[in-house]
Structure formats: C-alpha cells, structure tokens
C-alpha cells in the first residue's frame with residue numbers, strides 16, 4: 001500500500017473516531033481521507049478478487065443493494081457495502097474506514113455499493129466497476145438532476161465504464177438503450193416483469209415521462225429473469241426461462257416495486273455466483289431481508305403497526321400509493337423542502353392522490369404541510385388538519401388513532417426527523433445501526 | 438390527436454362547488470402536456486378547471502399534442518416547462534400554429550406560458566454556442582443559454598399581488614425595450630438574476646419561469662386569467678365565493694419565510 005493511502009486512512013480513522021464521540025455518523029471522515037489520497041478507493045476496492053458491483057438508478061437503490069448483499073452473504077461471500085443513504089463516494093470511504101486496516105486491506109471478496117447517479121461516475125473514475133446493476137430512470141425532484149435526459153446520460157456513462165457485466169431493466173427504455181453503449185465483451189443480463197403482468201408497469205413508472213417512440217423491449221434469453229407475482233399479491237416467483245425458477249418468495253417489504261428490486265438483485269446474484277447460485281439459499285435470504293429504514297418499515301406503536309413510507313419523487317410516490325392504496329388506513333403526509341428533500345414541491349402535482357379519496361388524509365405536516373393540503377384539495381381528498389410542526393403532528397396523529405394501524409408518507413428529512421422521534425419513544429434502532437444489516 | 442376533457446374533474450372535486458355549472462363553457466387548451474409539463478405544470482390546468490367549476494362554469498380541457506388538429510375553441514391557453522428533448526419535439530408543431538397563436542394573443546386571449554414555453558413564445562433563444570433559434574415573437578424577450586442554472590423559491594410583486602413559485606432555468610432572459618415584465622423580484626433570480634424583472638406580459642399573455650405549479654397557491658392570478666377567459670367565452674364574469682383558506686396559508690407562509 002502506498003504511504004499516501006496509509007496516511008489518508010489513518011487521518012480518516014481519527015476523524016471517524018472523533019465524529020463518533022460527537023455521536024454523528026457523517027461523511028466527514030471520508031472527506032478527510034479523500035482529500036489526502038484521492039485515489040484511496042482504487043487502492044482499496046480495486047483489488048477485491050470478485051470485483052466491485054455498483055447499484056444505481058433513481059428508485060429502489062437502497063432496497064436492491066440490501067437484497068443483493070443478503071443474497072451474496074447467504075452464499076458465503078464476504079461482502080463490503082455502504083450502509084443506507086451514504087451513496088456518495090465519501091460515504092463509501094467513511095463506511096470503509098471501520099472495516100479496514102491501515103495497510104488498506106479490506107476483509108472482503110466483493111464490494112456492492114449503492115451510488116447516487118451523479119456520484120456513480122465520480123466513483124467509477126476511481127474504481128472501474130466490474131459489474132453494474134442499473135434499475136430505472138425517473139425524474140427526481142432533487143435540483144441537482146435538473147433533467148431526466150441528464151440522469152439517463154449519467155447511467156449510460158456508468159454502463160460504458162463497466163468492465164465485465166451489466167444487469168439492465170428491460171422495461172425501462174432509458175436503461176435498456178444502454179446495451180448499445182457497452183464495451184466489447186461486456187455481458188448483458190436483463191430483468192423485467194413477466195409479459196402476463198405488463199399492464200401493471202404504469203404502477204412502477206410515473207405518467208407522462210416516457211415518450212411514445214420509446215424503443216421496443218429487448219429480446220430476452222433463457223438466463224434473464226422475469227418477475228411473476230402470485231395471485232395473492234404477496235408472493236412471487238423470479239422466472240428464469242432457461243434455468244431454475246426462484247420462488248415462491250414472500251418479502252417482508254410490500255408491493256410490486258420491492259418485488260422488482262428482488263428480481264433485479266437475484267439476476268445480479270446469479271451472474272456473480274454462477275454455478276454456486278442456490279435457489280433454496282436465495283429464497284431464504286430474500287425472505288429474511290428487513291425493509292430499509294423508512295422504506296415501508298413497520299414500527300410497532302403500542303401493538304399497532306405504523307408504516308413509514310419514504311417518498312421522494314413522482315414515480316416513487318405513485319408506486320407507494322399503488323402499494324398501499326388498496327389497504328386504506330389512517331394516513332399522515334409530511335412534506336419538507338430542505339435540500340435533501342428537493343426544494344421544489346411542484347412534483348406533488350405529478351402524482352395522483354385519488355386512491356386516498358375514500359378514507360381521506362388525517363393530517364398533513366412538514367414545512368410544506370399547507371402546500372400538501374392544497375394539492376390534496378385539487379384531487380378531492382379531505383384533509384383533517386394541517387400542523388406544520390412534525391413533533392406536534394406526530395403526537396396528535398398517534399393519539400387520535402391509538403390502537404389502529406397507521407401510515408405516514410414522508411420526504412427524506414421529515415422521515416429522518418419522525419424516525420428519530422419514534423426511535424426515542426418506541427426503542428428502535430437508530431440510523432446506521434440496522435440490526436439485520 | 439387533440440383529446441377533449443381527457444382529465445375530467447372527479448365528482449369529489451366538482452362537488453366542492455356545491456352549486457350547478459350553469460354559467461356556460463370555458464375551453465382550456467393545454468399545449469403539449471406530454472412534452473412540456475415536467476415540473477408539475479399540469480397542476481395549472483387542473484387548478485383552472487377546478488376553479489371554473491367552483492365558480493359555476495363548465496370547464497372543457499383540450500390536450501393539444503404535436504401534429505394534432507387545432508381544437509375547435511380556445512378561450513385560454515396553457516403551456517409548461519420541458520426538457521431540451523421535449524422542446525425539440527414541439528417546435529415544428531408550434532411553427533404550424535404560429536400565425537394562429539399570434540392572432541389569438543393580439544385578440545386578447547389569456548395565456549399562461551411557463552419556463553420552456555415562455556422562452557418559445559419569445560423573440561429568440563440563443564444557444565451557448567451562439568446559434569440563434571427564432572421563437573414565436575409574441576413576447577419581446579430574448580433568452581440566452583447559460584452555464585449556471587437559476588434555481589430556488591421566488592416571491593414576486595405583480596398586479597395580482599404577491600406571487601410565490603419556484604424557478605429552475607438555465608436560460609437568462611432579457612426584456613425588449615418596451616416589454617412589460619410579469620413581476621418584480623422580491624426573492625429569487627427572475628428573468629436573469631440582475632435586473633429585478635420576472636417573466637413578461639403582453640395583452641393577456643403571461644410568460645414566467647415560475648413552477649410550483651404557480652396557480653394553486655396564487656388564486657388571485659388564477660382568477661385573473663379566468664375572468665378574461667370567461668368574459669370572452671360567456672360575455673360575463675360572475676365568480677362565486679371560493680374557500681381559499683388553504684391556498685392563502687400556503688401562499689402567505691412562503692412569503693413570510695422568504696421575505697422574513
């Protein structure tokens with residue numbers, strides 16, 4: 001290991017220790033390390049024997065990464081990964097500092113990292129990914145991805161950088177087009193929904209974004225994977241036409257989007273494991289994955305379930321409403337407009353809230369709680385009250401629906417705030433302390 | 438294809454009026470809802486349709502797509518922001534209807550053109566490489582491509598009172614000598630970040646960078662446009678009392694937050 005890398009790691013470890021004392025799990029240690037040795041990632045991850053897998057796309061990164069890591073670990077691989085939400089290079093470095101010696105040796109055979117679209121390229125410039133799993137392109141309301149075309153570009157360039165194999169979404173034309181841009185010799189594997197449920201795709205994609213001339217679905221072959229949900233709506237099978245089907249699987253996380261994520265993760269796991277892939281091991285691993293924090297996580301509130309659902313863009317909110325819409329419960333919606341939420345709340349008008357009409361929304365909250373109530377008014381959804389203070393709103397919402405199942409749709413910083421408060425009240429693990437991770 | 442009333446008002450929304458729709462039809466034309474409405478601008482059309490109904494009129498919404506025949510009637514036109522690829526897709530159709538649009542504008546038809554469509558309604562767009570792309574010339578504004586985006590919440594003073602919204606544009610727009618602006622910037626960048634103007638207004642055509650979408654939280658602006666449209670369509674304007682308490686809260690909070 002180069003002296004510079006060693007020095008960088010040492011400084012990062014000090015910063016990590018200091019920031020832990022202050023009770024924070026920030027990206028600062030990663031920043032310190034990266035400043036001293038910008039090539040630190042190449043020197044640590046670049047030499048892992050089974051490669052570096054990047055997971056990216058607008059929606060479902062966190063869930064898919066968690067599933068893929070679980071699949072690989074269940075097959076006995078030692079996997080390095082970055083925890084939930086730290087999907088920038090600094091976050092990756094920060095999480096590495098805890099697992100690495102000063103000589104830069106990481107006790108892992110393979111790295112699976114979740115990366116934000118914009119940062120995936122910065123990462124790839126440091127370490128060429130051997131594998132990329134590319135999920136979807138949707139408009140994110142975050143200002144830094146001003147245009148969906150731009151996001152598609154970023155993922156295309158990530159595909160171009162990948163050296164061994166990519167797993168692509170056959171149902172997203174922005175993603176499937178990437179097949180034409182790969183280096184020679186890079187293998188393509190596809191995942192998608194079974195043709196019998198193609199009519200459910202709109203649940204996964206925001207309306208009006210895809211143009212009519214979107215290219216036809218690519219031809220899949222026997223090793224590709226198709227999601228086939230069962231009639232009960234809870235279990236599904238990953239069909240492998242030329243191999244052994246994986247399933248039936250019942251995930252802990254609900255909804256079609258989670259099933260698609262599991263299909264994507266399974267496709268990549270089969271690619272990485274080859275002959276070693278075991279259907280029985282895979283089914284058990286997928287069924288044991290807990291939903292990531294705030295992604296449909298169920299919190300036990302005095303014996304009643306509270307579902308915390310993160311919403312961050314029109315496609316995601318549409319999927320969330322589709323997933324939960326047929327089981328209406330008392331609902332709260334909390335919308336903040338801090339940087340991490342996306343400062344523009346215009347996107348709320350690209351979501352249809354009609355599925356909430358029957359039951360209504362008990363309470364809207366967050367900095368933009370009034371804007372949310374106004375949005376609901378234009379869809380004819382009754383709102384019980386507006387309370388912009390999140391703590392007051394949460395207390396009132398839980399008190400008014402004691403003993404009943406409840407659900408909160410929330411943007412990122414609202415979710416962090418509410419979850420902290422719920423953690424204090426109901427003794428949950430804090431962020432970064434996922435017991436099952 | 439021009440699809441009429443593709444987004445009919447749900448009963449629950451229409452029901453908020455609590456009165457019959459007996460004051461006549463008002464036809465809204467949304468230009469290019471697929472290509473040019475990426476930041477929630479469809480909400481403007483939704484807002485106007487609902488408010489027409491609440492005021493006792495019958496809204497008829499036409500979605501105008503590229504290549505479709507022009508709708509049989511247009512009392513108010515709306516357009517939104519898009520991506521570069523979206524703008525490319527609508528340019529030919531806009532050229533086909535250019536004369537008609539200029540006539541309607543001169544005749545006083547109210548129009549609300551946001552962001553990308555605002556730029557296309559101007560004299561010209563000059564790309565970063567210096568290429569000059571002519572616009573419809575309905576508004577005397579010229580936009581230059583810019584490396585930096587102007588992004589963030591906005592408060593304006595306008596003749597409809599304070600208006601709140603959100604801007605997100607890389608084009609920098611300059612008004613022609615006698616071109617009236619839509620508003621004065623009190624928070625945010627506006628047309629170009631330097632002269633304090635936002636948007637443009639000629640006759641009843643308003644161009645603006647404000648998303649949000651701009652109309653729901655600014656009901657005075659929405660009703661200002663509807664009044665002109667209803668007078669043209671039905672010969673009068675007989676508004677009802679609409680409960681705008683939520684809109685006023687959303688609006689006033691943004692004003693207070695941004696102006697301190």
Ligand SMILES: [Zn+2]
Pocket residue numbers: 476518552553604605606646648
């Ligand atoms: Zn814009």
